[in-house]
Amino acid sequence: xxxxxxxxxxxxxxxxxxxxxxxxxxxxGAILCAPTMKIRPVYHDxxxxxxxxxxxxxxxxxxxxxxxxxxxxxxxxxxxxxxxDNSSEIRFICDLLGRNAKEERGIEFGCGVGRxxxxxxxxxxxxxxxxxSEPCINWLHERIEDxxxxxxxxxxxxxxxxxxxxxxxxxxxxxxxxLNTLRYLPGVSAxxxxxxxxxxxxxxxxxxxxxxxxxxxxxxxTPDGHTVQWEAINDIDDSYxxxxxxxxxxxxxxxxxxxxxxxxxxxxxHREHQTQISMxxxxxxxxxxxxxxxxxxxxxxxxxxxxxxxSQRGRPIxxxxxxxxxxxxxxxSDVFTR
Numbered sequence: 456x457x458x459x460x461x462x463x464x465x466x467x468x469x470x471x472x473x474x475x476x477x478x479x480x481x482x483x484g485a486i487l488c489a490p491t492m493k494i495r496p497v498y499h500d501x502x503x504x505x506x507x508x509x510x511x512x513x514x515x516x517x518x519x520x521x522x523x524x525x526x527x528x529x530x531x532x533x534x535x536x537x538x539x540d541n542s543s544e545i546r547f548i549c550d551l552l553g554r555n556a557k558e559e560r561g562i563e564f565g566c567g568v569g570r571x572x573x574x575x576x577x578x579x580x581x582x583x584x585x586x587x588s589e590p591c592i593n594w595l596h597e598r599i600e601d602x603x604x605x606x607x608x609x610x611x612x613x614x615x616x617x618x619x620x621x622x623x624x625x626x627x628x629x630x631x632x633x634l635n636t637l638r639y640l641p642g643v644s645a646x647x648x649x650x651x652x653x654x655x656x657x658x659x660x661x662x663x664x665x666x667x668x669x670x671x672x673x674x675x676x677t678p679d680g681h682t683v684q685w686e687a688i689n690d691i692d693d694s695y696x697x698x699x700x701x702x703x704x705x706x707x708x709x710x711x712x713x714x715x716x717x718x719x720x721x722x723x724x725h726r727e728h729q730t731q732i733s734m735x736x737x738x739x740x741x742x743x744x745x746x747x748x749x750x751x752x753x754x755x756x757x758x759x760x761x762x763x764x765x766s767q768r769g770r771p772i773x774x775x776x777x778x779x780x781x782x783x784x785x786x787x788s789d790v791f792t793r
Contacts, residue, residue, distance in 0.1 A: 460641075462522065463503065465510045470522040476702070476712055476728040477518050523590070525727050526715060527567070527639075530594035532725070534568045535689035536697055536717065537634065543761045544633070545574040551664055551779055552629055556580060559628035562656065564618050564649070565636030569595045572611060575631075582631075585614040585621050619645035622652040629662040635775075638667060638731040643709055646732055647742055651787060654748035663749065663780040666757075671736040672771030676711070679703045695719050702728075709733050739778060746787050753779040 461473040473479050495518055499505045505513075513519040526533055548571070552561070557579050566572045566584025568591050575582045586592050592615045599610060614621065619640055630653055640646045653663060670676055679701060687695040696718040704711050711733040717725040734742070736754065743749050755762040757775035765772065 463497070463499075463505055463510070463519070465507050466500075466504050467507050469507075469510075471510045471513060471519040472522050472525070473513075473519050474517065474728050475730045476714075520727065526717075526725065527588050528590050530568045530588075530591045532717075533591065534570070534594075535693070536687045536695060537568075537570055538689070539687070541570060541574070543759070545571070545578065547755070547762050547777070548575065548631060548633075548664060549578055549580070551777075552580070552662060556629055556662075560626070561629040561631065562623065562627045564621075564630055564632040564653065565634075565639075566595065566613070567591050567634070567636075569598060571631060571633045573598070576609070576611065581609065581611075583612040583614070583627075585616050585618065587615070587617050589615055618652075619648040620652065622655040624655050625658050627657055627661065629664075630657055631664045633664075633666045635666060635668050635731065637665060638733075639729070640732060641730070643732060643734075643742070647745070650743055650749060651746060654746075654782060654786065657782045659782050659784045661782040662752075663782065665778045665780065666775065667739060667778065668731075668775050669734060669736050669739060670771070670773040671765075671769070674771035674773050676704060676733055676735075677701055677773065693719060695724075704733055709738075736776065736778075743778070743780065747785040748783055748787065749780045750783055751778060752781050755779070 461475070461479060462470050463473065464470050495513070495516065497505060497513070498509060510519070514521060522528070526536070560581045560583065561575075562583045562585060563572045563575075564585055566586050567588070569584070572582050572584045572595070584592075584595065586595075592613050596613055599613075614623075618637070637646060637649065640649060657663060682698060682700045684696065684698050687697055689695070698716045698718075700714045700716075702712045702714055709732060711731045713729050713731060715725070715727055715729060716723060740751050744751065753764055754766075755777040756765045756772060757777065762777050
């Protein structure tokens with residue numbers, strides 16, 4: 456999800472997005488400072504808009520991206536990179552939701568290109584989706600329109616919205632957020648707002664299944680420089696080599712800076728920096744339950760062939776987890792928590 460504070464409008468109405476690895480300071484003008492300590496002033500008008508030439512200079516200089524050039528704004532690339540066999544993940548979600556959930560309507564927060572939503576539909580669940588990426592929502596809508604689902608009541612409703620601001624009061628009985636989606640919110644305050652908006656959305660007694668990469672105990676987060684690599688093969692047998700590297704943590708903001716690089720046929724086809732929220736399992740539990748709108752039911756460690764329930768107070772462990780939540784009967788009086 457894009458941090459709106461890093462989006463800069465150009466005079467032609469388009470936007471660029473300042474690289475998360477670059478420090479951005481607004482004074483009389485804007486000052487960009489790259490990790491190499493290279494400093495770049497930005498010249499803008501009174502509305503903070505910059506010229507097209509200035510925008511192109513920032514992009515070619517490595518200070519910014521065009522809005523639309525990042526992985527989660529490119530649905531086909533996103534599908535190709537993350538479309539591995541997730542059948543065990545879907546079975547796990549279905550088991551936790553239970554058969555009775557098929558009689559209710561649910562929602563996926565951060566549905567993306569439908570890697571979870573579409574299999575849930577195929578398993579007989581009624582699931583809508585919301586995502587902040589307009590290209591992904593449009594792409595998913597076309598896939599669903601082209602599917603064999605003729606019953607309009609069975610088709611999902613897709614919404615374009617910021618997950619920290621989206622609420623659908625009392626419309627749903629359960630929710631799912633997969634693939635570390637919530638860690639991509641721009642900060643901890645946005646995450647807390649999201650859980651409140653989700654509480655507005657889910658009826659008392661309903662469920663929310665949340666997938667996060669985290670750690671429990673004194674083992675701590677993954678160290679700086681930690682790298683994960685995998686090969687992805689798309690529907691026409693094109694091969695991609697993906698490298699995901701953690702650059703550094705910022706304990707003050709509880710954010711990680713990461714770099715993603717994609718190669719195909721020996722050539723680098725994509726590279727970008729991303730930020731993700733970095734919190735221990737205890738910190739997740741504390742934030743989720745602060746307003747007493749949610750209670751933690753269970754914690755499951757991602758494992759093969761299926762996630763395994765683990766004690767909330769067991770041995771130190773690091774990795775991917777599923778947190779199962781239940782909506783309480785408590786409701787904050789204010790809708791917006793800034």
